[in-house]
Amino acid sequence: MAFTRLQQIVDRCEDFPKKKVAVAVAQSRSVLEAMKSADEQDVATAVLIGDEAEIAAKAEEVGLDLSRHEVQHAPDPEAAASLAVRQVSQGGADVLMKGHIHTDDFLRALLDKEHGLRAGTILSHVFVLELVDQERLVLVTDGAFNVAPDLVRKAQIALNAVYLAELLGMSEPKTAVLAAVEVVNPDMPATLDAAALAQMSDRRQFTRGIIDGPFALDNAMSELAAKHKKLSGPVAGRADIMLAPDIEAGNMLAKAHVYLAGGSVAGVVVGAAAPVVLTSRADTALSKLYSIALAVHMANMKRDQKIKLGRLHY
Amino acid sequence: MAFTRLQQIVDRCEDFPKKKVAVAVAQSRSVLEAMKSADEQDVATAVLIGDEAEIAAKAEEVGLDLSRHEVQHAPDPEAAASLAVRQVSQGGADVLMKGHIHTDDFLRALLDKEHGLRAGTILSHVFVLELVDQERLVLVTDGAFNVAPDLVRKAQIALNAVYLAELLGMSEPKTAVLAAVEVVNPDMPATLDAAALAQMSDRRQFTRGIIDGPFALDNAMSELAAKHKKLSGPVAGRADIMLAPDIEAGNMLAKAHVYLAGGSVAGVVVGAAAPVVLTSRADTALSKLYSIALAVHMANMKRDQKIKLGRLHY
Numbered sequence: 001m002a003f004t005r006l007q008q009i010v011d012r013c014e015d016f017p018k019k020k021v022a023v024a025v026a027q028s029r030s031v032l033e034a035m036k037s038a039d040e041q042d043v044a045t046a047v048l049i050g051d052e053a054e055i056a057a058k059a060e061e062v063g064l065d066l067s068r069h070e071v072q073h074a075p076d077p078e079a080a081a082s083l084a085v086r087q088v089s090q091g092g093a094d095v096l097m098k099g100h101i102h103t104d105d106f107l108r109a110l111l112d113k114e115h116g117l118r119a120g121t122i123l124s125h126v127f128v129l130e131l132v133d134q135e136r137l138v139l140v141t142d143g144a145f146n147v148a149p150d151l152v153r154k155a156q157i158a159l160n161a162v163y164l165a166e167l168l169g170m171s172e173p174k175t176a177v178l179a180a181v182e183v184v185n186p187d188m189p190a191t192l193d194a195a196a197l198a199q200m201s202d203r204r205q206f207t208r209g210i211i212d213g214p215f216a217l218d219n220a221m222s223e224l225a226a227k228h229k230k231l232s233g234p235v236a237g238r239a240d241i242m243l244a245p246d247i248e249a250g251n252m253l254a255k256a257h258v259y260l261a262g263g264s265v266a267g268v269v270v271g272a273a274a275p276v277v278l279t280s281r282a283d284t285a286l287s288k289l290y291s292i293a294l295a296v297h298m299a300n301m302k303r304d305q306k307i308k309l310g311r312l313h314y
Numbered sequence: 315m316a317f318t319r320l321q322q323i324v325d326r327c328e329d330f331p332k333k334k335v336a337v338a339v340a341q342s343r344s345v346l347e348a349m350k351s352a353d354e355q356d357v358a359t360a361v362l363i364g365d366e367a368e369i370a371a372k373a374e375e376v377g378l379d380l381s382r383h384e385v386q387h388a389p390d391p392e393a394a395a396s397l398a399v400r401q402v403s404q405g406g407a408d409v410l411m412k413g414h415i416h417t418d419d420f421l422r423a424l425l426d427k428e429h430g431l432r433a434g435t436i437l438s439h440v441f442v443l444e445l446v447d448q449e450r451l452v453l454v455t456d457g458a459f460n461v462a463p464d465l466v467r468k469a470q471i472a473l474n475a476v477y478l479a480e481l482l483g484m485s486e487p488k489t490a491v492l493a494a495v496e497v498v499n500p501d502m503p504a505t506l507d508a509a510a511l512a513q514m515s516d517r518r519q520f521t522r523g524i525i526d527g528p529f530a531l532d533n534a535m536s537e538l539a540a541k542h543k544k545l546s547g548p549v550a551g552r553a554d555i556m557l558a559p560d561i562e563a564g565n566m567l568a569k570a571h572v573y574l575a576g577g578s579v580a581g582v583v584v585g586a587a588a589p590v591v592l593t594s595r596a597d598t599a600l601s602k603l604y605s606i607a608l609a610v611h612m613a614n615m616k617r618d619q620k621i622k623l624g625r626l627h628y
Contacts, residue, residue, distance in 0.1 A: 256566075
């Protein structure tokens with residue numbers, strides 16, 4: 001059965017031994033708050049890497065009991081990021097989380113050729129949206145990592161999302177390639193990539209999932225809107241995954257869900273050797289908890305041999 | 315006072331003599347339904363141009379009393395579009411509306427060099443979103459017309475939206491240039507255009523409105539999110555206009571408002587010699603009425619000499 005609410009992912013983590021989250025530059029009030037509730041809800045404990053005195057001060061502010069977590073002193077942010085990444089690559093932690101560090105410094109450690117967490121595929125970010133008026137989750141990708149992916153990268157981004165969707169219990173996940181319109185228009189490059197991906201899927205060039213497009217958001221999300229436009233097939237109006245044409249569209253879609261619809265969202269980076277959590281200061285504490293639980297759930301499911309990352313053949 | 319709900323625009327139209335909407339290829343059930351409620355709510359009556367027999371049949375289906383409107387027989391869609399455009403350019407109607415005709419055919423008539431409705435500026439589309447949890451309207455542009463505008467076109471698109479915002483009662487409308495992040499990143503072209511537009515605004519190169527960016531959607535919409543990111547200035551968290559980087563992002567933002575947030579939306583094309591309504595079959599009847607009312611309101615306000623289209627100097 002597929003998860004339909006984000007809290008179900010948190011609850012599911014209770015069935016497994018608590019995982020460890022390595023936090024790079026952990027002196028962040030909001031990250032420590034999130035780790036506090038992750039511990040309380042039996043999701044994970046942390047290896048907090050950063051400036052020990054600042055971690056202790058912020059932990060006291062948010063009421064985090066440091067005796068329940070591990071602390072490693074590394075006052076230099078780049079050194080802390082490198083230590084956190086190695087903690088995960090060497091098996092001392094299951095999930096990597098970005099703390100109070102600039103994204104570029106964090107990514108340099110994550111992608112380091114020798115000690116990083118590269119796993120032979122591209123890294124991409126997936127937002128998981130809990131719909132407000134329907135009992136289901138919808139994945140949006142990539143709204144945070146890949147800026148302007150070309151056709152091959154879009155295919156890989158879709159496959160990373162299909163993998164996550166399967167881990168969330170969706171079987172044969174359906175990906176809608178989004179554009180501003182549902183017709184193939186030679187003047188709109190997003191619709192041409194969509195047509196190529198749809199046809200690749202039709203020709204069974206993807207080993208997992210079903211991809212169709214182009215779709216405007218309405219006919220990807222709503223069966224009624226799809227019917228109005230006479231769109232058929234399994235994806236129209238019922239997509240599990242929304243593949244955005246670029247980072248701006250994906251990011252705005254996820255943020256519209258939160259800031260216009262009042263919905264909840266989680267996010268995770270897929271494609272590395274371990275799940276990676278990148279949260280923003282502006283995220284709510286609940287959203288951060290959901291993101292940690294999503295990453296921990298991925299780590300818990302890792303041994304499921306039936307679920308594999310798909311490939312594109314051409 | 316600025317409008318805060320779309321119905322207020324409908325109600326405001328009652329204070330003016332009913333306007334005329336020229337419909338190009340009017341044999342569309344959904345357009346006739348919208349014209350029926352526009353008439354009932356004292357907004358406008360129609361000049362219905364298209365296949366007379368089909369118009370009569372569809373009018374009967376939706377209960378539209380044709381004696382309250384004008385019908386012109388033009389069975390060929392291109393001829394009907396051309397007639398509808400001339401009806402407006404010659405003053406026989408105040409608003410142009412697309413009926414059951416392909417967008418490219420409609421635009422060819424609209425942009426015709428001799429008989430079209432060009433007015434010396436670019437045409438752009440504006441969605442007006444009625445927020446669900448706040449008593450205000452927010453404009454999103456361009457999610458339907460300009461595919462991938464360059465810097466100069468983005469400036470003109472912003473100015474068209476500023477003009478509409480002023481017609482809706484917003485004084486010194488604030489435009490947020492949207493991207494996926496709120497920092498200027500040399501690897502993300504949308505943020506570079508945003509920086510240029512913001513700096514142009516700071517140097518008073520725009521004769522109307524205030525522009526700032528880049529913003530991610532959250533810190534453009536939410537004062538709390540803007541505060542978290544330590545963003546200041548009049549636009550952060552309080553933008554009236556969301557300038558999208560391209561058609562995909564703008565379209566998805568407006569559709570997310572409808573399909574994720576359950577919100578209402580209207581849309582209009584600005585920059586032509588008269589307001590133009592482009593609705594989609596998938597739009598609700600209410601949304602179509604709001605769009606007609608928005609266009610009619612623009613026509614009603616046209617003589618307000620204080621509100622002018624702004625310019626960019628460089």
